[in-house]
Amino acid sequence: MPVADDDASPSARLLALFERHRLTPTQRRIAHCLVRHAGEAVFLSSVEVAQLAGVSQPSVTRFAVALGFDGYPALRRHLRELGLPTTPESATEVDRNEYVGAVHAEIANLARLADQLADPGPIARAAELLAPSRPLVVLGLRTGMAPARGFGYFAAKVLPEVRVLDEGGSLLVDRLDQARAAGATGLLCFALPRYPRELGEGLRVARDLGLRIVTVTDSPFAPAAALSDAVLIAGVGSQLVFDSYGAPILMGQILLQAMCDIEPTRTQARLEDFERQAGERGLFTT
Incomplete structure (x- = not known):
């Protein structure tokens, strides 16, 4: 497996993985979802990814196979090897209401920019x-x-x-x-x-x-x-x-x-x- 670039953001590491493959529109939707949720991607199940992306669970499995993995669990293991965060963002964001969460999400977008x-x-x-x-x-x-x-x-x-x-x-x-x-x-x-x-x-x-x-x-x-x-x-x-x-x-x-x-x-x-x-x-x- 390739070694992660420690200086790259989690979303950039995911993009580097996905851009090497020709994906269908549904698979691009799943890829986009994982990029947007890069901070928690290693904790998401295939069912959760499917719900977030608005696709079926088998589509997530086919997406992982299209990337060259045996299935979604293998893809998720690879995401850990890429050096994505291993502590979910929610663990550090206690007592946050939805408005504050929206502001912090926008701040994260600006940080990536x-x-x-x-x-x-x-x-x-x-x-x-x-x-x-x-x-x-x-x-x-x-x-x-x-x-x-x-x-x-x-x-x-x-x-x-x-x-x-x-x-x-x-x-x-x-x-x-x-x-x-x-x-x-x-x-x-x-x-x-x-x-x-x-x-x-x-x-x-x-x-x-x-x-x-x-x-x-x-x-x-x-x-x-x-x-x-x-x-x-x-x-x-x-x-x-x-x-x-x-x-x-x-x-x-x-x-x-x-x-x-x-x-x-x-x-x-x-x-x-x-x-x-x-x-x-x-x-x-x-």
Whole structure:
């Protein structure tokens, strides 16, 4: 068995294991579940994994076999050999209510994001794909709508033209066609669970049009990842009734910073121009 990298996070060690295999959509769902629960993976039974992933118990067994193990118990033994935590997180999180637990889960997502960003290479490469695009297309449907709109709001302050697309169907295809005709070469996509079917259809159209696609998503096994030129991973909180998106939103802001750093003089000039106009128009009270 391979020796674990002591410096890698538990989720990174699991990703390194799963990425070596071609997995079915159901198996990717199980892999995603184990990554999200990396801190307790070695304690989960196959039934518990099935419940967390929303699949059948035999699917978990087939998943383990697809990875080259005799069954799920052998996979779980291997997870221990990878150096995953051997003390369940719940043991150190006593007297925590669900709200505090949700905050700590979001903190864990941000900590994993910080670990990833120790290597700035992927962010820099994604920024290089997007920065030259005139206009820049930003795509976010359903759960991806809010992060896309937020990114578009700030990007419009420093980029000549930003087009936020947040409606699916034939209208999305029309707007992608129009953006490409106007000169767009890059598209930033926020693909967050549950992944809309029409998002994949839109990305296939964008790829056929020749757009370079950068996707911010919560898992390398997300359907949009296979349609993208660059993928930036940011975890989604799932402790509340509806998911929370602190890490994907922050990832978007960091990506925008990297894009600004490519042409700092132009960025500064546009920011100064915005501040001048804001002052003349009295946009803000402070």
